């Protein structure tokens with residue numbers, strides 16, 4: 001069984017999910033996190049409970065009727081299933097375009113592979129699957145919008161913290177950082193980027209092509 005996560009989504013992400021306001025990239029990432037996090041699952045359950053204080057404050061919001069059922073199915077499914085070597089939960093894969101249609105891009109250095117899985121037209125956010133080989137790195141970059149990341153397997157150092165399977169990270173716009181994968185396992189992450197994504201710092205926009213060529 002995976003260890004319980006150390007780092008969790010922000011309260012506003014939990015609330016958006018619990019009240020049915022998460023866009024598709026956020027919903028999929030939240031469900032993947034909740035599948036391994038009893039702490040956040042309890043919080044979502046409280047936020048979603050009919051008559052709960054939060055929902056009383058917004059009487060017009062009704063949680064999706066199958067929300068708790070979906071969460072408990074996810075909780076029962078503790079371990080992500082490996083599909084074609086990619087550690088995504090089966091329930092999440094069901095909501096994505098087929099893996100054969102994903103277009104992988106590789107950064108010029110560091111061995112990082114990135115595929116945009118989908119884009120939510122209503123919110124403009126995108127969901128990316130990122131793979132770093134052992135000791136691989138994603139070069140210094142600046143975020144132009146909010147980024148939420150969820151580690152699926154392995155580990156990665158990001159902004160001075162070690163994130164492991166199930167851990168969630170939020171990066172605010174304007175923050176500059178580098179990601180370096182665990183030396184033995186590498187890492188797989190899901191990332192949701194808002195707005196115009198990111199640009200590399202000091203690398204002449206090397207990664208602009210990732211975002212601008214409709215990855």
Ligand SMILES: [Zn+2]
Pocket residue numbers: 005007008009033037039040041
């Ligand atoms: Zn959590």
